[in-house]
Amino acid sequence: MTGKKRIKVIMAKPGLDGHDRGAKLLAxxxxxxxxxxxxxxxxxxxxxxxxxxxxxxxxxxxxxxxxGVHNYFFPxxxxxxxxxxxxxxxxxxxxxIPDEDVPGLKDSGVAAIFGPGTxxxxxxxxxxxxxxxx
Amino acid sequence: xxxLAAEVLQGSVRAMARLITLVENEDPRSFELLGSIYxxxxxxxxxxxxxxxxxxxxxxxxxxxxVLRQQEKTVGVVAVDPSSPFTGGALLGDRIRMQRxxxxxxxxxxxMATRGNLGGLARTTADVIKIMDGFGKDWVIVETVGxxxxxxxxAKTADTTIVVLAPGLGDAIQSMKAGVMEIADLYVIxxxxxxxxxxxxxxxxxxxxxxxxxxKAAWRAPxxxxxxxxxxxTEPLVEAIENHRRFLEESGRLKKVRREKTRQETLSLxxxxxxxxxxxxxxxxxxFDDLIEDIVAHRKDxxxxxxxxxxxxxxxxx
Numbered sequence: 471m472t473g474k475k476r477i478k479v480i481m482a483k484p485g486l487d488g489h490d491r492g493a494k495l496l497a498x499x500x501x502x503x504x505x506x507x508x509x510x511x512x513x514x515x516x517x518x519x520x521x522x523x524x525x526x527x528x529x530x531x532x533x534x535x536x537x538g539v540h541n542y543f544f545p546x547x548x549x550x551x552x553x554x555x556x557x558x559x560x561x562x563x564x565x566x567i568p569d570e571d572v573p574g575l576k577d578s579g580v581a582a583i584f585g586p587g588t589x590x591x592x593x594x595x596x597x598x599x600x601x602x603x604x
Numbered sequence: 605x606x607x608l609a610a611e612v613l614q615g616s617v618r619a620m621a622r623l624i625t626l627v628e629n630e631d632p633r634s635f636e637l638l639g640s641i642y643x644x645x646x647x648x649x650x651x652x653x654x655x656x657x658x659x660x661x662x663x664x665x666x667x668x669x670x671v672l673r674q675q676e677k678t679v680g681v682v683a684v685d686p687s688s689p690f691t692g693g694a695l696l697g698d699r700i701r702m703q704r705x706x707x708x709x710x711x712x713x714x715x716m717a718t719r720g721n722l723g724g725l726a727r728t729t730a731d732v733i734k735i736m737d738g739f740g741k742d743w744v745i746v747e748t749v750g751x752x753x754x755x756x757x758x759a760k761t762a763d764t765t766i767v768v769l770a771p772g773l774g775d776a777i778q779s780m781k782a783g784v785m786e787i788a789d790l791y792v793i794x795x796x797x798x799x800x801x802x803x804x805x806x807x808x809x810x811x812x813x814x815x816x817x818x819x820k821a822a823w824r825a826p827x828x829x830x831x832x833x834x835x836x837x838t839e840p841l842v843e844a845i846e847n848h849r850r851f852l853e854e855s856g857r858l859k860k861v862r863r864e865k866t867r868q869e870t871l872s873l874x875x876x877x878x879x880x881x882x883x884x885x886x887x888x889x890x891x892f893d894d895l896i897e898d899i900v901a902h903r904k905d906x907x908x909x910x911x912x913x914x915x916x917x918x919x920x921x922x
Contacts, residue, residue: 475629476629476692476693476717476719478625497695498695500693501688501691501693501694501695502688502691502693503691503693504691504692504693505693506687506693506694506696506715506717507693507694507695507696508696508697508699508715509695509696509697509699509700510699510700510706511699511700511703517707518703518706518707521706521707521709522699522706522713524617524618524621525617525621525712525713525714526621526714526715527621527622527624527625554618555618556618
């Protein structure tokens with residue numbers, strides 16, 4: 471049995487809101503899709519998330535926020551990843567993100583924002599395509 | 605890529621993380637890199653933590669790490685969780701319980717999926733330990749998957765093995781009597797604030813006494829109580845671990861155990877290498893498929909056929 475590369479995902483919830491149903495569901499969806507998902511839990515600082523991505527050699531960081539802190543936290547994670555030499559890590563976000571915030575987040579380096587109602591298979595497909603290109 | 609091992613030895617966390625990925629993927633390049641790491645290994649004390657799911661292994665790992673950090677020791681953690689046998693994916697959740705340790709840059713935590721390996725560890729866990737050891741970690745703590753009875757690989761991998769039990773899993777102690785219960789250098793009864801904890805302590809102590817009567821052993825496994833979430837009993841636990849470490853060193857057992865470990869590891873590497881080479885030859889030729897047809901049709905039997913194949917590859921034998 472030879473090993474093969476598996477997509478490694480960090481699922482994290484930055485900020486203080488305690489609603490992690492979506493993040494937990496997605497963690498399971500990614501695992502079902504054959505990925506290895508490190509679930510870091512609630513109340514993560516951008517520093518903690520990036521440290522986890524560094525140690526786990528993650529391909530993807532998934533961020534979920536429902537409390538309106540995305541405009542600070544998401545770009546901060548992207549910035550810290552760059553500082554650590556991890557610019558190739560794909561950052562995607564989800565949760566309650568107003569449409570008008572999406573362009574700004576994308577400009578900051580977040581690859582995609584998946585709001586409520588996004589089909590989970592579309593998220594999986596997006597990640598698989600992006601990561602295999604790297 | 606070629607400098608990855610050198611970078612690890614110089615203390616690059618990024619290089620360590622990337623090398624571990626190569627090793628996990630059993631990338632052909634990883635062999636040479638591990639070869640460069642090997643001379644720098646053997647310094648870390650390897651602590652294994654095993655037990656049933658939900659007994660508190662991750663939380664204990666976090667607390668033990670915190671005590672070791674207060675003693676200014678550096679720590680690497682390998683946390684193993686199961687891969688799905690159906691999809692190959694994995695949900696690695698041990699990090700959640702290691703919040704305190706994970707905020708500390710001198711603690712390196714790596715989650716590993718078993719990727720189909722039974723026995724409580726991933727196939728490459730021992731190599732990942734070596735990388736952390738070579739990097740210079742004073743301690744490497746390995747947390748196994750939640751185990752049942754038979755997952756005893758950790759005892760062959762760690763210098764000190766802790767078996768974690770919790771009250772309320774009444775039958776677990778019965779079902780764990782063979783296998784996992786035999787590998788403990790230390791027993792920890794975690795969640796000791798729950799009812800049934802004292803009874804469990806007594807039960808395990810009786811077992812340890814029985815063990816001492818059945819076979820002579822220089823080490824008698826202590827039974828300790830902890831409430832990991834409340835950080836109760838952690839310091840005595842670390843002292844007990846230190847005692848075991850001293851015992852291993854002073855009795856000369858550490859050398860003996862590590863020699864045996866080296867022997868087993870080298871043997872299994874050799875087996876893998878031989879079968880990889882031999883199978884490539886045999887399966888590459890297509891004659892194997894013909895042979896299978898002959899065996900299916902009962903023109904040939906598999907027992908003699910296998911002997912014949914090996915004889916063609918190693919003709920000088922016999």
